[in-house]
Amino acid sequence: MASETQNSSLNPSRDDFAALLDQSLGSKGMIEGRVMPATVVAIEHDFVVVDIGLKTEGRIPLREFLVDDGAGQPKAGDIVEVYLDRIENALGDAVVSREKARREEAWTRLEKNFAAGEAVNGALVGRVKGGFTVDLGGANAFLPGSQVDIRPVRDVGPLMNIVQPFAILKMDRQRGNIVVSRRAVLEESRASERAEIVGQLKEGEIRDGIVKNITDYGAFVDLGGIDGLLHVTDMSWKRVNHPSQVLNVGDTVKVQIVKINPDTQRISLGMKQLLTDPWDGVAAKYPTGGKFTGRVTNITDYGAFVELEAGVEGLVHVSEMSWTKKNLHPSKILSTSQEVDVQVIEVDGEKRRISLGIKQVQANPWDAFIAASPVGSIIEGEIKNVTEFGLFVGLTAELDGMVHLSDISWDDQGEAALARYNKGDVVKAKVLDVDVEKERISLGIKQVASDPMSDAEYRKGQVITVEVVEVATGGLEVAFGEGNALRSFIRKSDLSRDRSEQRADRFAVGDRVDAMVSGFDKASRKVSLSIKAMEMAEDKEAIAKFGSSDSGASLGDILGAALKDRNNKT
Numbered sequence: 001m002a003s004e005t006q007n008s009s010l011n012p013s014r015d016d017f018a019a020l021l022d023q024s025l026g027s028k029g030m031i032e033g034r035v036m037p038a039t040v041v042a043i044e045h046d047f048v049v050v051d052i053g054l055k056t057e058g059r060i061p062l063r064e065f066l067v068d069d070g071a072g073q074p075k076a077g078d079i080v081e082v083y084l085d086r087i088e089n090a091l092g093d094a095v096v097s098r099e100k101a102r103r104e105e106a107w108t109r110l111e112k113n114f115a116a117g118e119a120v121n122g123a124l125v126g127r128v129k130g131g132f133t134v135d136l137g138g139a140n141a142f143l144p145g146s147q148v149d150i151r152p153v154r155d156v157g158p159l160m161n162i163v164q165p166f167a168i169l170k171m172d173r174q175r176g177n178i179v180v181s182r183r184a185v186l187e188e189s190r191a192s193e194r195a196e197i198v199g200q201l202k203e204g205e206i207r208d209g210i211v212k213n214i215t216d217y218g219a220f221v222d223l224g225g226i227d228g229l230l231h232v233t234d235m236s237w238k239r240v241n242h243p244s245q246v247l248n249v250g251d252t253v254k255v256q257i258v259k260i261n262p263d264t265q266r267i268s269l270g271m272k273q274l275l276t277d278p279w280d281g282v283a284a285k286y287p288t289g290g291k292f293t294g295r296v297t298n299i300t301d302y303g304a305f306v307e308l309e310a311g312v313e314g315l316v317h318v319s320e321m322s323w324t325k326k327n328l329h330p331s332k333i334l335s336t337s338q339e340v341d342v343q344v345i346e347v348d349g350e351k352r353r354i355s356l357g358i359k360q361v362q363a364n365p366w367d368a369f370i371a372a373s374p375v376g377s378i379i380e381g382e383i384k385n386v387t388e389f390g391l392f393v394g395l396t397a398e399l400d401g402m403v404h405l406s407d408i409s410w411d412d413q414g415e416a417a418l419a420r421y422n423k424g425d426v427v428k429a430k431v432l433d434v435d436v437e438k439e440r441i442s443l444g445i446k447q448v449a450s451d452p453m454s455d456a457e458y459r460k461g462q463v464i465t466v467e468v469v470e471v472a473t474g475g476l477e478v479a480f481g482e483g484n485a486l487r488s489f490i491r492k493s494d495l496s497r498d499r500s501e502q503r504a505d506r507f508a509v510g511d512r513v514d515a516m517v518s519g520f521d522k523a524s525r526k527v528s529l530s531i532k533a534m535e536m537a538e539d540k541e542a543i544a545k546f547g548s549s550d551s552g553a554s555l556g557d558i559l560g561a562a563l564k565d566r567n568n569k570t
Helices: 002-010 014-025 098-116 183-200 365-372 531-546 555-569
Strands: 034-044 047-051 058-061 079-086 095-097 120-128 131-135 140-144 164-172 177-181 206-214 218-222 227-231 252-261 266-270 291-299 303-309 312-317 339-348 353-357 378-387 390-394 400-404 426-435 440-444 463-472 475-480 486-491 512-521 526-530
Touching: 058 095, 098 164, 120 140, 140 164, 164 183, 177 183, 227 252, 303 339, 312 339, 365 426, 378 400, 390 426, 400 426, 463 486, 486 526, 512 531, 526 531
Parallel strands: 140 177, 227 266, 312 353, 400 440
Antiparallel strands: 034 047, 034 079, 047 058, 079 095, 120 131, 120 164, 131 140, 164 177, 206 218, 206 252, 218 227, 252 266, 291 303, 291 339, 303 312, 339 353, 378 390, 378 426, 390 400, 426 440, 463 475, 463 512, 475 486, 512 526
């Protein structure tokens, strides 16, 4: 028996170890991180000594007890709830806290309230980023700024340190986060009141109200315990840009209840419904085709609204503003408050729409231009602009025509043709085409004069006289034909049959020389000339006429006879 006892002491089992551990801890339920009852042993200086059933006692600062609501200072023998932080610290003392116990109690209580959807009492004690700190009796919560009241509150001073109900929106015990709302409590309390008041209201009913607030889109009117929205479009039959033009805060107004939404308890109000609708009989007052004077009230990207009378507006689409200015923004044509003459294009009384036109009351400049300057007529105008693709010529105060690059000159092309003209020059041009839909008037300057190439007839091998107009490194620029209207370029290699004479500097501007036509293409307006070909043809002709070197005559004799014969002819 003794041996068994000795053997068990030397080899303890798991149960024996657990028993020894329970004995050392003092209690089987003694677990760190739990709230447990403790007995106050004594008050020593600023500490409260408590016994929680361990080998050592715990010491808690007295201030942690003094924050309890109405608890006061504890006495020896009192049973208090404490939080066991650690069973034993480095000094061998138990670490306990009344403040943490109080916090745990508060969290447990708040979790029950949150699960039941009940409001809790608390007080605003401080301001933090984005909101406020609320003391919920042992636990701190966050109150977002948007949840303070139903409407934004500029001064929260009167609400600070006052116990009031809050609704718990979110709880996270692990992170220690609590989010509360004062607004939810107010909305719930007001919901029952609103439901009772809304039940007393009827659509179409006329009531007096007081303007409480004005926004960009309307005004909120107090109907006696409940607010209704008076939208800016329901204030007057005429256009109202901002509610402040009609109402002021504090004004007493007579309104009609337009609509009640029982689900959202929103009330829509109206003032214009109490006035005569100006759209009644609008089709008779403003018949299609009628001309009237109105005032521009608003300008948009797609047109302008013109007020014909108070409450009756029509739209002038941007395409109906001008015969010529179709690509401009309406603000470049009209201005707000401007009086304009308009013509009624279409009236839809049911949809409350009137289509108006401004250009219809003005003379069509296109019709006037076509009547005065039909296609084929010659006009005169000032060059308004010179671009890389042609000239823009002013025809009337509203219309411009374009001379394409290819229609400037019969001879010059590209930049050479443009170089002749400058902005401000007055030119004559022929009307080639008028496209009203595309707003284009095509003009031609070269068409004013006849095409010199149209009557020109040259054959290959024909010798003509040309005039040098420019001496270039690569050859000669020459003019010929009637009035020297035609141009051609004789290359350096075609200036002479002799290589030593193939120099452009042998010639001067104004010299008249003979050249042979080596090519003629009327379609491409090209006449090719060559002095070399002419000389070679003359040599061939002389040899055929006056003999050859084979017959005994030298080349000098042949050419001399040919030259003599030529001189005799001249």
